[in-house]
Amino acid sequence: MGRRQTTAAVSLELEGFRYGSAPADALHGISLQLPPGSLTVVRGASGAGKTTLGMILAGMLPRPGMDTMTGHLELAGTRIGYTPEHTPRIDPAGWATQVGLLPQEAGHYLSGIRETVAEELAFTLENAGVPAPDMAHRVERIARDFDLEHLLQRDPARLSGGQQRLVALAALAVNESKVLVLDEPLAGLDARATALVLDFMDRLRRRGCTLLVLACTTGVLDPDLVLDLEDGTLHASPGGDAPYPVTKRGSVTPDAPVLLEFRDADLGYSSGTSVLKDFELSVRAGECVGLSGPNGAGKSTVLKAAAGLLDCRSGSLRATDTGLLLQNPTDQLFERTVLREVSFGLTKRGQLRQQVPQVLEQLGLADVAESHPYELPASARRLVALATVLVREPKVLLLDEPTEALDQEGIIRLLQVIDGILEVGGAVLFTCHDWRFMEATAHRVQHLGGNGPRGRDRSPTTG
Amino acid sequence: MAGSSLHPFTILAVAAAVVATTTAAGIWWISAAVITGCLVLAIRAHCARKLVLLSCAIILPAFTSQLLIHAVAATHGTRILLAAGPVTITAEGLGLAAALGLRTAVLVVAGILCTLLIDRHQLVAAIDLSKAPPQLGYLVAATLFLLPQLAGKQHAIGQAQQLRGVDAGWFQRLRLRSVPLVLGSLQDAAIRAPHLAARGFPATGSRTRWRTVPDSPCQRRIRYAAVACTLLGPLAILAPVWMGA
Numbered sequence: 260m261g262r263r264q265t266t267a268a269v270s271l272e273l274e275g276f277r278y279g280s281a282p283a284d285a286l287h288g289i290s291l292q293l294p295p296g297s298l299t300v301v302r303g304a305s306g307a308g309k310t311t312l313g314m315i316l317a318g319m320l321p322r323p324g325m326d327t328m329t330g331h332l333e334l335a336g337t338r339i340g341y342t343p344e345h346t347p348r349i350d351p352a353g354w355a356t357q358v359g360l361l362p363q364e365a366g367h368y369l370s371g372i373r374e375t376v377a378e379e380l381a382f383t384l385e386n387a388g389v390p391a392p393d394m395a396h397r398v399e400r401i402a403r404d405f406d407l408e409h410l411l412q413r414d415p416a417r418l419s420g421g422q423q424r425l426v427a428l429a430a431l432a433v434n435e436s437k438v439l440v441l442d443e444p445l446a447g448l449d450a451r452a453t454a455l456v457l458d459f460m461d462r463l464r465r466r467g468c469t470l471l472v473l474a475c476t477t478g479v480l481d482p483d484l485v486l487d488l489e490d491g492t493l494h495a496s497p498g499g500d501a502p503y504p505v506t507k508r509g510s511v512t513p514d515a516p517v518l519l520e521f522r523d524a525d526l527g528y529s530s531g532t533s534v535l536k537d538f539e540l541s542v543r544a545g546e547c548v549g550l551s552g553p554n555g556a557g558k559s560t561v562l563k564a565a566a567g568l569l570d571c572r573s574g575s576l577r578a579t580d581t582g583l584l585l586q587n588p589t590d591q592l593f594e595r596t597v598l599r600e601v602s603f604g605l606t607k608r609g610q611l612r613q614q615v616p617q618v619l620e621q622l623g624l625a626d627v628a629e630s631h632p633y634e635l636p637a638s639a640r641r642l643v644a645l646a647t648v649l650v651r652e653p654k655v656l657l658l659d660e661p662t663e664a665l666d667q668e669g670i671i672r673l674l675q676v677i678d679g680i681l682e683v684g685g686a687v688l689f690t691c692h693d694w695r696f697m698e699a700t701a702h703r704v705q706h707l708g709g710n711g712p713r714g715r716d717r718s719p720t721t722g
Numbered sequence: 723m724a725g726s727s728l729h730p731f732t733i734l735a736v737a738a739a740v741v742a743t744t745t746a747a748g749i750w751w752i753s754a755a756v757i758t759g760c761l762v763l764a765i766r767a768h769c770a771r772k773l774v775l776l777s778c779a780i781i782l783p784a785f786t787s788q789l790l791i792h793a794v795a796a797t798h799g800t801r802i803l804l805a806a807g808p809v810t811i812t813a814e815g816l817g818l819a820a821a822l823g824l825r826t827a828v829l830v831v832a833g834i835l836c837t838l839l840i841d842r843h844q845l846v847a848a849i850d851l852s853k854a855p856p857q858l859g860y861l862v863a864a865t866l867f868l869l870p871q872l873a874g875k876q877h878a879i880g881q882a883q884q885l886r887g888v889d890a891g892w893f894q895r896l897r898l899r900s901v902p903l904v905l906g907s908l909q910d911a912a913i914r915a916p917h918l919a920a921r922g923f924p925a926t927g928s929r930t931r932w933r934t935v936p937d938s939p940c941q942r943r944i945r946y947a948a949v950a951c952t953l954l955g956p957l958a959i960l961a962p963v964w965m966g967a
Contacts, residue, residue, distance in 0.1 A: 260775045318915040352922035360920065367910075368917050374843040381932035385850075386922030388929050398932065416874065434921075568881050583885055590878040593884070593902030604886040633909050647886060 267292040268469035269316060269358060269438050273330040276315060285311050288492045289330075293438065298470045299458065300477050302496065304666040305638030309473035311364060312488065313440040316471065317360035334358065335437065338507040352386070359436035363473075363637055363664060364589070365427035366503060369415050373643035376418075376426050377402070377411040383434045397433055405429040406451075413524075420586045420660065421447045421554030421692070428456060438469040445478060445687050446663045447586070448581040449553040449692050453479065476639075494652050503695050504671045508547070509681075511702055515543040517656050518686045519565055519581070523574035526557065526564045533572065534560040540688075540705060542655065547677060547687040549701035556708030558690035559586055562657045565688065580652030586660045586690075589612045597635070598628040599645045611650060618650045622672050637664035642672060656680045658689035664694050674700065678679035729937045730845040731852075736950035737832045739955065744828045746956035753824035759833045769838040773831065780830045785823040792819040842866040847933040860924035875910070876903050 273289040286308050293299055303309050314320040321328040321341065328341040335357050339347055350565055362368055373379045380401060384394045402408050405425055412419065424447055431439065445453050457479065459468055473574060477485055477500055485496035519542040527533040534557040541626060542548050550558045563569045564576060566583035594600035605612040619625045622642045622678045632643050639663055648656065661673055677687050677700060691697055697704055744756050764770040775881060801813035846866065849859040855898045879899050 317920065319920070331937075351916065351919035355920040360883075360917075362913075362917060364913075367913050369919060370921065370923065371871060371914065372846070372863050378843075378932050382923070383921040385930050386925040387928055388925070391930055391932075394930060394932060430921075465870070566885060568884065585882070585885075589906075591882045593879050593906060595883060595905075604888055651886070687874060 266294065267333065268295040269293050270333040271316060271330065273315070273328070275330070276311065276321065276328045278569060284491060286491050291493060292423060293469045293471055296464045296467045297468055297484065298464060298472065298480065298482045299484045299486065300472045300480055300482040301488050301493065302476060303488050303666065304473060304668060305475065306636030307488045308491055309488055310442055313360055313442055313471070313473050316438070316440050316550050317358050318351060318354035319360065321346050323348055334351045349477060355434060356436060358438040358440060359431045359434055360440045361428055361431050361442055361444060364587070365424035366587070367433065368427040369423065371416070374414060375412050376415050379415045380430050380433055380634055382430065384562050397576060401429045401433045406455055419555040419559065421449055421452060424448060425452050425456070425554070432459065432463070436468070438471070439463070440471045440473065442473045442691060443664065444472060447660050452554055456582060485607060501667050503699055504674050506649065508702065509545070511543055511546040515545050517541050517543050517577070518579045520577045521561070521574065524564070524576055525572040525574055526560050526569060527572060528569065535707070538574070542688050544684045544685045544686055545681050547681060548699055549697045550688065550690045550707060551697065551702040552707030558707055559659050561661050561707070562688065562690065565655070565657055577722040578655060582648040582651055582655070583657040584645050584648050584659060584661055586663065588641045591644040591647060592632040592640065595631060596629050597624055597632055597643050600632055600643055601650055603647070605650070611652065615650055618646050619674070621669070622646050636668040639668045641665055642669055645673070645676065654685045656687045660690055660692070662691055662693045670696070727936045729941050730840045730848045732941045732945055733836055733840055735945040735952070737836050739830050739948040739951035741832050742838050742952045743955035743959065745825050746959040748821060748825060750821055750824050755830050756828050757831050758842070760835045762833055764838065764882065767839055771796055772838055773834055776834050777827070777831050781827050782825050784830070787822045788819040792822065843933065844935055847931045848935045850906050850929055851935060856929065872903065872907060875906055879903060
């Protein structure tokens with residue numbers, strides 16, 4: 260390590276990076292300079308190496324004695340050299356004051372050992388020994404910036420997926436790192452939270468904070484530079500995001516049978532108060548309905564109730580043969596291989612078991628059938644979770660934030676699956692914050708909570 | 723006992739003093755009185771049912787083993803109440819089993835009452851704010867929060883399996899959930915570890931806490947007295963016995 264002058268907030272010259280005993284480099288030939296106050300987006304399909312790049316910049320990779328890396332990093336005037344023979348040991352907490360990383364699964368950033376959101380926001384400051392008055396001031400300021408004041412006394416583990424991401428982002432930002440690497444920071448956020456995060460990112464840049472966003476698409480971001488990560492290396496981006504796939508959507512027959520119906524339903528969890536009251540919804544055969552609403556409005560609760568995981572406290576619920584894709588695919592996967600995962604619970608000689616190879620082929624998972632689900636990129640992991648649902652041939656497909664972590668290829672496969680379900684007279688109910696997906700997919704959108712009318716239909720274009 | 727005005731160390735210190743003194747005294751009516759006192763406290767804290775259930779789960783097997791060792795298969799004692807083949811029940815054996823069982827019961831009931839009265843977040847915060855080494859807070863936090871996290875993960879796995887039509891009995895459910903629970907928890911820990919390290923956990927230097935733990939000079943004096951009682955109480959009780967012997 261040595262000190263030298265550089266104009267970039269962080270600069271990486273990477274000849275090659277290889278995981279443990281992997282046969283080939285995950286990343287190679289990368290030259291990346293991030294000027295102070297800049298916003299750079301690194302795009303790439305799931306599994307392209309975005310997370311690896313982020314972890315290298317955050318000092319979490321290479322792991323000494325396990326991975327090999329050749330190249331150097333320059334940060335805060337310090338140059339850190341890596342060779343296959345020597346991987347310097349990095350103080351993670353000290354490094355995080357310079358470069359902070361928000362992981363793709365934001366829940367993994369949360370400590371899991373603090374009772375309230377306020378304590379979670381203060382966690383890093385507590386460990387750094389920041390005096391209580393200063394800590395209180397910084398936590399209050401960050402809670403105001405992210406509009407989290409109403410959540411400060413809530414248990415982080417009981418928040419919705421979008422709320423957890425917002426809390427994780429705030430907990431990261433409270434450390435006031437010079438460089439922030441954000442892996443899919445807007446995934447699962449509602450429109451209000453997205454606006455808050457974008458506004459905060461603008462303010463961070465004005466203060467000189469450097470931002471690197473890792474994402475499948477640029478989306479609503481307005482970056483200074485866009486780079487594509489393909490074949491393990493970075494390329495200058497040729498332009499905007501790929502056009503959204505076109506879907507086949509016919510009209511719904513008015514007299515088609517109702518496959519899913521809530522009437523005056525009161526939904527909630529056993530230990531808490533009602534999440535939704537007097538909820539009304541019906542979904543007919545051949546119909547695809549989107550559920551929109553702010554984070555924490557109860558969208559996942561509706562899907563869980565429809566799938567039979569929650570009971571209706573009052574009112575009625577009629578559901579025909581449902582299959583649910585949970586918001587977090589990790590919650591849905593527990594077997595050793597993709598094949599075992601998808602075959603779980605199916606009788607060995609049953610008809611459904613025979614369809615496993617076909618479903619894997621349909622979702623592009625045939626080649627990874629013997630891989631461990633946790634070893635797959637996020638997009639493929641989500642498709643494995645979808646395969647576990649599809650193989651049971653549900654009449655009503657319930658999808659909780661299905662586009663989260665899906666890359667372009669994954670989205671195309673998801674749309675094909677939805678088309679297939681509708682064509683055979685099934686129905687689809689999904690939650691999503693991605694309005695492009697909503698518009699491309701749903702026949703109609705029902706809004707929950709927030710500013711919109713509760714439990715009434717709404718055109719996707721009004722979102 | 724979230725929101726309690728008692729410092730966790732006060733509860734622990736008093737419990738330690740009571741258990742140490744009662745065990746040293748070894749008098750059945752003192753043990754019974756302590757257990758009754760614990761029950762009264764539990765009723766006031768609305769956790770009596772939990773205390774009774776959890777205590778019984780530990781005390782009953784322990785008490786049964788004492789009975790088997792000292793009452794049923796014992797060879798000492800002169801007041802024989804029942805003799806049938808190898809089984810000889812004597813009054814002295816029964817008394818000894820009851821005394822030892824009650825001593826164990828005091829330890830168990832007081833210990834469980836502490837876990838029910840002390841909020842685990844308050845306890846970890848109290849350790850962090852004390853002069854104890856940072857590793858102790860980490861160890862206690864890791865131990866106390868492991869079970870709730872495992873319970874949450876087990877619930878998620880159960881829901882995922884329920885979605886796939888698993889409708890099994892409790893043993894089959896246990897079998898189906900245990901392997902993914904262990905593997906998933908290890909995976910989860912491996913993913914979280916670098917982020918916790920980046921957030922400075924466990925802290926190696928001085929640390930502060932957002933959470934405040936209520937304390938007072940009076941409570942501190944009670945703690946000093948309780949610690950003195952824990953150390954000196956048994957000595958005061960046992961020393962005359964030893965000297966007499």
